[in-house]
Structure formats: C-alpha cells, structure tokens
Amino acid sequence: MLTIGELARLAGTTVRAVRHYTAEGLIDEPPRNSSGYRSYGTMALITVSRIKRLRDLGLSLDQIRELLGEKPRALDDALSTLDNELAEQEKRIAAQRKRIAELRASAEDPEIPGELGEMLRRLEAEGVDGKLLRWEKEALLLVTITSPESLGQLTEAYRTFWGGPVRSESLLRLMRGFQELASEPEDSPEVERLAENLLADNPNITAMMQRQEVGDVGPMDAMFTDFIDSFAPAQRRFIYLMAERAVGKESS
Template structure:
C-alpha cells in the first residue's frame, strides 16, 4: 500500500525531495500513482530503495554504479566497492601530484601559467615597477601566442631578452608602461600616440626586424585574433598598436 508523500519518504530515508525526484527521473525508483487528491504516494519498496541509494551514495558510488546494484540481476557490492576503491586510489595519486606541484610553486617564483624564461622576464618587469595593468595585458598577449602559435614562443623569448633583458631596458619599459597607460585617458587622435611610437622605435631599433618573422608567419586566423585582442584596449592605445604594426611592416629585415 502506498501511503507516503514525497516529503515523508525523503525525511524517513534521510535525503531530500529534490534527490527523490532525481532518482525517479533517473529510473532508479518507479514513478508512483497519484491518490484521489492528486498526490503521489510512495510505498515500502520505494522507501527501502531510496534508503539504499542514500547509503551507497554516502560511500561514494555513482548513480550509474548504484543502478547496477538495484536491478533484477544485481552486481556484487564487493565488485562495485573494488571499482570505487581503484578510482579513489587514482584520485589520491593525482591529488598527491597536484599538492607536490603546489608546494614547489609556493617555494619558487615560477609562474604556473607562463613557465620558463618568458615568465621570469615578466616577473623582472613586475619587480622593476612596470604598470600592473599593462603587465596583465602583456601576460594575456604572451598566453595568446603560446596557445595559438607555439612555434613562435622561442622567437618571442628572444625578443623579450633583447628588448627587456637588461636593467636599463627594464627601466625604459617602466617609463613606457606609464606613458602607454596614460593613453587610456587620451582621445584617439591624440598626438601623444605618434610621439610614443617614435620614442619606442627610437629606443628599440631592432623591434622592426624582430617583428618581421611574426608578421610573415602569423597571417590568417592570427590576424583576426590580434585585432580582437587589440579591440579590448582604449581608443588611443588601439591606435598606438595599429601604428606600430603598420610602421614595422613597412620596414625590411636586415
């Protein structure tokens, strides 16, 4: 005889109404008929099944594993627990490896997102006092190159080394970062854009030569991604980057 409402069933089984509905939707318990008042009434078998599901879930078994224990020809509980134990052992190994990696990172200055020399040079720029917002965007640009053009990473590392490898170059980058961030408050046609372009190219005559390889190899989808990235900057900053790209593309590599 079906006598329990869904709320009563959930309370007796030590679970929630939402869980009972989910078990029903998953086919683990049958949808009961409604009484004369339109309420669904559950019986003894539903209570026993929901109670079993809750206890097996507490052990960590998935609903799919539990399904195999509830059928007419149920699997062995020992077999299911052995499978679960193997899965937990695998999780323990992964967690142990992750915790070891976290411990290593906490005792080092390595950037887990940008490892190696690129990450080290970005940390040097940060230590030198480069504007934090520009440094964040520079990191985004590096990540974009790593994801979309991994073959260019070595060339990018060489460019960073040449441009910002020395303390003097890092100090110049600090000054440039402040000027570039100031462009965010300038109108798009500000003469400060051309002045900053000239200053950057004059201080880094090798910039055009280093850019030529990237301009020739990263055409196509990379162009669209570059434009999408540039569009996230302020108008005068966008114009600065477009002018720089145009200027270096007109120069021939030595």
C-alpha cells in the same frame, strides 16, 4: 503509504534527491492517491534508503543501478572498482599538491611559465599598473593559444628588453607611456613620440619583427584584432603604428 516528504525524511535524504532518483529510473514513478498526491510504498522506502547508503560510500548512480538491477552486481566488485578509482584520485591529488607546493616555493605563474612569466613578475616588482599587467598577460596567453610556434621569438624580444639597466628602463618607460595613452586622443602626437623612442632605444625590434613569417589572414588574426580593440583609441593607434614602422611601412 508515504508522501514524498515523509519518504525523504525516513530515508535520510531530500525531496530533491528522491525526484532525481525517480527521473534516473532508480525508483518507479508512484501512483497518485485520491487527493492527487503521489504516494510511495514500502519498496520505494527500502530502495531510496539503499541508494542513500550506497551514495554515502561514494558509488555513482550508474554503479548503484547495477546493484539494484534484476541481475545485481556483487557489492564487493563495485566496492573494489570504487577503491581503485579512489586510489587513482589519490595519485592525481598527490601530484597536484606537489605541483602547487613547487609553484608556491618558486612564485612561478602556472599560466605563463618560464622567462615570460619571470618578465611579468619583474614588471610587477617595478610597479607597473595592474591593469596594464593584466593586458600584457592576456596578450601572452593569446599568443600561447593561437601561435605557440612564435613564443621563442617573443621570449627573445623580451630578453632583449631586459638586456641591461638601460634597456630595462626603456621597457618600463614604454609600459608607462603606453598606459598614459589611455587618456590621450587618438591623434595625439604622443603616439608617434612613443613609437619613435621605442624603435630608437631598441633597434633590434625591427630585425626581429621582419623575421616573423606572414601567413594568410584568418580567424586568429581576427582574434588579435578583437583583443586590440579592447584598448583605448590612442593605444590601438600606437600598436598598429609600431607594426607599420617596424616593417618599414608608412603610417596611413
């Protein structure tokens, strides 16, 4: 009779695997010997060895269970099923590798594709701070998840920013100014100055924001508020001030 360690060694597997096969019901719980240790017999060794060999072929425990049952399934059927599954995996892997090759060749961001992804790359090329770029990307991802219908308007807004050298420089000034607000107090006059400059340089922003539909406040609004709360106080004040001024409200 064998201890669990001896059984695992002879079968070419691990003690952990033997315990897992037992928990899965593939081998019977063995009796304990006079010393209180579990003692495995010949059939347990044969069964564990079979499981190990079948696992090495790639069969799942459920498939192996069918092969070990009272009415065992034919091994050829199980291998045919496995072969079909592997063929499907090969197709998926080939498609994934093709997509990866396309992404590497184009430098496209798989998370933020299209013009918005291109905008992020342009900001990176212009030397915008990495933390600010990460915030910008996270904001775009949040919009993609919670409000995909507004992506067209958002793309139009960024397209406006990149409408020429002057506007592009305006966007870069905005990004850098927003970054500098992180070290400013909440009541800093730089908040109003940055908002006024942005609206003056980009008069179309007001029109674009006014075209957005205003819906009931819901969990998505709470998520955006939670996201904005991750910014420094002066940066948060700038975001809310911009929204108020763009729709013609007075700042509180």
